[in-house]
Amino acid sequence: MAYSAKARGLFAEDIQAIRDKGIYKEKRFICSPQGAEIEVEFPEGAPKAKVLNFCANNYLGLSSHPDVVKAAHEGLDKRGYGMSSVRFICGTQDIHRELQNRVSEFLGMEDTLLFPSCMDANSGVFESILGPEDVILADRLIHASLIDGIKLCSAQYDTFKHMNMKHLKKKLELHRDKRHVLVVTDGVFSMDGDLAPLDEMCALCDEYGAMILVDESHASGFIGRTGRGTHEHFNVIDKVDLITTTFGKGLGGASGGCVSGRKELIELCRQNARPYLFSNSMAPPIVNASIKVIDLVTSNTDLRDKLEWNTAYFRKGIEEAGLCVRPGKTPIVPVMLYNAKLANDMSRDMYAEGIYVIGFFFPVVPSGAARIRVQLSAAHTKEHIDKAVAAFKKIGEKYGILGLDKKGIIEKYGM
Ligand SMILES: *Cc1c(COP(=O)(O)O)cnc(C)c1O
Numbered sequence: 001m002a003y004s005a006k007a008r009g010l011f012a013e014d015i016q017a018i019r020d021k022g023i024y025k026e027k028r029f030i031c032s033p034q035g036a037e038i039e040v041e042f043p044e045g046a047p048k049a050k051v052l053n054f055c056a057n058n059y060l061g062l063s064s065h066p067d068v069v070k071a072a073h074e075g076l077d078k079r080g081y082g083m084s085s086v087r088f089i090c091g092t093q094d095i096h097r098e099l100q101n102r103v104s105e106f107l108g109m110e111d112t113l114l115f116p117s118c119m120d121a122n123s124g125v126f127e128s129i130l131g132p133e134d135v136i137l138a139d140r141l142i143h144a145s146l147i148d149g150i151k152l153c154s155a156q157y158d159t160f161k162h163m164n165m166k167h168l169k170k171k172l173e174l175h176r177d178k179r180h181v182l183v184v185t186d187g188v189f190s191m192d193g194d195l196a197p198l199d200e201m202c203a204l205c206d207e208y209g210a211m212i213l214v215d216e217s218h219a220s221g222f223i224g225r226t227g228r229g230t231h232e233h234f235n236v237i238d239k240v241d242l243i244t245t246t247f248g249k250g251l252g253g254a255s256g257g258c259v260s261g262r263k264e265l266i267e268l269c270r271q272n273a274r275p276y277l278f279s280n281s282m283a284p285p286i287v288n289a290s291i292k293v294i295d296l297v298t299s300n301t302d303l304r305d306k307l308e309w310n311t312a313y314f315r316k317g318i319e320e321a322g323l324c325v326r327p328g329k330t331p332i333v334p335v336m337l338y339n340a341k342l343a344n345d346m347s348r349d350m351y352a353e354g355i356y357v358i359g360f361f362f363p364v365v366p367s368g369a370a371r372i373r374v375q376l377s378a379a380h381t382k383e384h385i386d387k388a389v390a391a392f393k394k395i396g397e398k399y400g401i402l403g404l405d406k407k408g409i410i411e412k413y414g415m
Helices: 005-020 066-079 094-107 118-129 144-151 165-174 198-208 263-272 274-278 284-299 302-320 340-352 382-398 406-413
Strands: 037-041 049-053 111-115 135-139 156-160 181-186 211-215 242-246 257-261 332-338 358-360 370-375
Touching (some): 049 382, 066 284, 094 111, 094 257, 094 284, 111 118, 111 263, 111 274, 118 211, 118 242, 118 257, 118 274, 135 144, 135 165, 144 181, 156 165, 165 198, 181 198, 198 211, 257 263, 263 274, 284 302, 302 332, 302 382, 340 358, 340 370, 340 382, 340 406
Parallel strands (some): 135 181, 181 211
Antiparallel strands (some): 037 049, 332 370
């Protein structure tokens, strides 16, 4: 028996250390479809409670949309349950090709390759196209999956300060001698909800002959006038070389991801990307439903317009209530609390008020930057948002933070 009592004891100590730091992740169970109103069992074994969900990536409310569910059923009926294969052996159906073509058109790119997830897309893309004579220049706050993907590739790696274009310019200057330079950023940063300044970034890339990859997971489907993403928002659709994105957020919420961009780069991913070669294909029901999602978001802009309205309405309400929020325009609204315990305590009290939100603190965000991250959805009604704002006001009052700015909250609770 290799799992000795000693080994068990050491692992149990690791878990206790996580609890002692107050950062243990509790199990939470949802006993309903995903949506604006959900039924939650929390803590484990407690009676189910109906709450309003303000922490899903269900930006367009498509997770349980009847047309999307129907398309998943149809995909199941016409192309079966699973592929039992990776893409390149016998895991590519005509509907995979159709989804790839639809995504290329939607994002304004030359070609697209599907992956089991965006995490897999990010794992495969860098190693497929870059080598030791190349360099990656990444924003310091890029998503963890991009960092993991960069670690898997042999290119040199350097960073620039978050959204700091002066610093990016300096690094581009420094790396002029490299064969390829690839600038990497999130389009919308998931913790702060801020938009990468793609207009300035693309201009710098032009000036220095660098390529740019943008992870659009928190943008595809709703940022930009017709929801194509951050590159549409900044009017640089033809300047972006590579986009990675997910079907697990705004674009349906199930799973799957892709790399989209210049056709030679996509072809190299098809030849080299390890998740394409070694991990199973997206399942047919999800592929078929994702095609329906692209239909829905391209037929009109109703859903992204509703989300935009909901976002503005919530931001206005929460600011008037006296909470401290990071300004911005995206449906990610960080209610800043700075102190980890305060974020944890307030989110628990919000749950008791019927609002499901989660406190974020180190290591998910920098220490001293704890917050409750609120995410709006097109599925929220005005009444849902009113209820959330009222609950924040009540709980904010309980903790005496209404009207306080960063300095005031830190003086009262510490960082
Ligand atoms: C969620 C997310 C991913 C991962 O997407 P999956 O399809 O769930 O693997 C990648 N990048 C960013 C920026 C994300 O927010």
